[in-house]
Amino acid sequence: MTSSRLSRRRALGLLGVGTASVAAGVAGWSLGLGAPGTPVSPGASGRPLTEPAEITSRGGLLRVRLSAAPGVRLAGRDTTAWGYNGTSPGPTLRVQPGDVLRVRLVNHLDQPTNLHTHGVHVAPRGNGDNQFLAIEPGTGFDYEFRIPPDHPAGTFWYHPHHHGTVADQIFAGLVGALIVDGGPPLGTRERVLLITDTTVDSAGHVATVDAMRRIMGREGGLVLVNGQHQPVITAASGALERWRVINGCTSRVLALRLPGQRLTQAALDGRFLPAPVTRARVVLAPGNRADLLIQPTEPGRYALLAEPYNRGSTMGTGMMGGGSVTSGRVTLAALVVTGLSTSPARLPAVLPAPSAPAGSVSRRRQVTFAMGMRGGMGMGGMRFTIDGRTFEPTRDDQVIRLGTTEEWTVVNDSPMDHPFHLHVWPVQVRATSGGGFPSGVQRDVVLVPARGWARLRIPFTDYSGRSVFHCHILDHEDAGMMATVHVRG
Ligand code: C2O
Numbered sequence: 418m419t420s421s422r423l424s425r426r427r428a429l430g431l432l433g434v435g436t437a438s439v440a441a442g443v444a445g446w447s448l449g450l451g452a453p454g455t456p457v458s459p460g461a462s463g464r465p466l467t468e469p470a471e472i473t474s475r476g477g478l479l480r481v482r483l484s485a486a487p488g489v490r491l492a493g494r495d496t497t498a499w500g501y502n503g504t505s506p507g508p509t510l511r512v513q514p515g516d517v518l519r520v521r522l523v524n525h526l527d528q529p530t531n532l533h534t535h536g537v538h539v540a541p542r543g544n545g546d547n548q549f550l551a552i553e554p555g556t557g558f559d560y561e562f563r564i565p566p567d568h569p570a571g572t573f574w575y576h577p578h579h580h581g582t583v584a585d586q587i588f589a590g591l592v593g594a595l596i597v598d599g600g601p602p603l604g605t606r607e608r609v610l611l612i613t614d615t616t617v618d619s620a621g622h623v624a625t626v627d628a629m630r631r632i633m634g635r636e637g638g639l640v641l642v643n644g645q646h647q648p649v650i651t652a653a654s655g656a657l658e659r660w661r662v663i664n665g666c667t668s669r670v671l672a673l674r675l676p677g678q679r680l681t682q683a684a685l686d687g688r689f690l691p692a693p694v695t696r697a698r699v700v701l702a703p704g705n706r707a708d709l710l711i712q713p714t715e716p717g718r719y720a721l722l723a724e725p726y727n728r729g730s731t732m733g734t735g736m737m738g739g740g741s742v743t744s745g746r747v748t749l750a751a752l753v754v755t756g757l758s759t760s761p762a763r764l765p766a767v768l769p770a771p772s773a774p775a776g777s778v779s780r781r782r783q784v785t786f787a788m789g790m791r792g793g794m795g796m797g798g799m800r801f802t803i804d805g806r807t808f809e810p811t812r813d814d815q816v817i818r819l820g821t822t823e824e825w826t827v828v829n830d831s832p833m834d835h836p837f838h839l840h841v842w843p844v845q846v847r848a849t850s851g852g853g854f855p856s857g858v859q860r861d862v863v864l865v866p867a868r869g870w871a872r873l874r875i876p877f878t879d880y881s882g883r884s885v886f887h888c889h890i891l892d893h894e895d896a897g898m899m900a901t902v903h904v905r906g
């Protein structure tokens with residue numbers, strides 16, 4: 418074997434291509450789904466972290482063309498994975514509160530797609546954040562998002578939302594960061610860390626996913642930060658870094674840790690906490706974001722890890738051979754702290770958290786997430802339902818009066834965790850069966866524990882129109898675990 422073949426094999430190993438990740442499909446799937454091909458060695462790529470190109474608004478307008486097409490580099494290799502404007506993640510879009518964001522989405526894929534501005538509080542109608550649109554292959558569409566002047570400054574993201582293929586399209590690489598600028602200056606250096614997972618075969622094709630993995634929520638063998646495998650972040654001792662971390666994985670829960678350094682959280686889901694909070698680990702469900710403040714101390718090499726996270730099991734759903742579903746341990750990146758001391762930056766004492774919804778609760782409702790086999794035991798088909806039904810775009814599931822504040826109890830009547838996500842309107846967590854949520858903080862994805870519940874307060878104080886809520890394990894969403902809201906003026 419020539420040395421060039423050897424290095425090619427090594428490169429393939431990095432891509433998480435192995436018998437283990439394939440075999441895990443049937444026999445061994447109680448093990449961590451993401452374990453194969455992601456060795457726990459800091460900085461395996463050895464490459465400095467790069468960030469997606471950034472496109473910034475000017476004079477109140479950001480006009481951008483996003484072309485969705487195959488053919489991007491992932492983990493340093495050419496692949497047929499998908500991206501926007503030739504990269505995965507696509508460009509970072511940076512707007513100011515009050516701006517207009519105009520996106521011409523051009524579909525160069527072989528299937529319909531569309532665009533969603535996850536977490537951003539904008540109108541869901543017409544050519545706004547409208548999930549009922551399908552942009553056909555070979556066509557384009559002009560979106561317009563009007564960011565309100567009082568919009569919170571924070572970290573959001575964009576991704577496709579065409580029902581039935583959302584997981585496939587995100588797994589294939591279609592993601593990008595969306596930043597609403599503003600707020601206090603935090604840190605001496607800011608970075609976007611958009612985390613995705615995928616599985617790429619030896620020919621550079623994104624792997625197809627079998628029915629069982631869709632039921633559990635697929636996890637790719639390759640976990641990437643800005644499309645890179647285990648990149649290196651170099652920071653000076655005493656500096657203060659702001660990391661905008663986005664969990665863009667289709668199903669993987671990221672239980673972030675940075676052993677040896679302090680992990681301080683400043684924001685969740687694009688909304689500031691009242692003050693920075695230092696945590697042993699920060700758990701991000703798919704779709705969640707955290708703004709982390711990292712103030713490196715001792716020089717050395719540290720690993721940014723995602724610890725194993727148990728997402729429940731398929732026991733009791735009637736599925737054959739049910740087992741536990743765990744997001745495996747992975748090293749995301751290495752932090753290299755150099756001794757070059759800069760003038761030490763200070764953590765802010767308080768942060769501009771949005772005020773809690775003021776209105777009194779005018780209506781309470783319960784929505785129930787469940788899963789069960791269609792027609793008894795077997796591998797035939799798992800039904801993923803909300804209130805006993807699968808998604809039907811033309812049906813109004815929850816009709817809401819504009820200008821009211823509601824309290825929703827999301828019940829999880831299944832043995833797996835499901836991250837609840839509502840478009841357009843942020844929610845405030847009041848209580849959950851699992852505890853541990855920072856109460857009062859506004860967010861847009863709430864991990865509802867298996868057989869548990871979460872109580873949310875939702876101000877529908879502006880924007881009429883129809884939108885959706887769903888499980889952000891996107892295989893579940895594509896299988897029907899999504900429902901509509903219709904806010905009527
Ligand atoms: Cu991030 Cu409806 O999605």
Ligand code: CU
Pocket residue numbers: 533534535536838839840
């Ligand atoms: Cu969303």
Ligand code: CU
Pocket residue numbers: 834835836888889890893894898
């Ligand atoms: Cu789910």
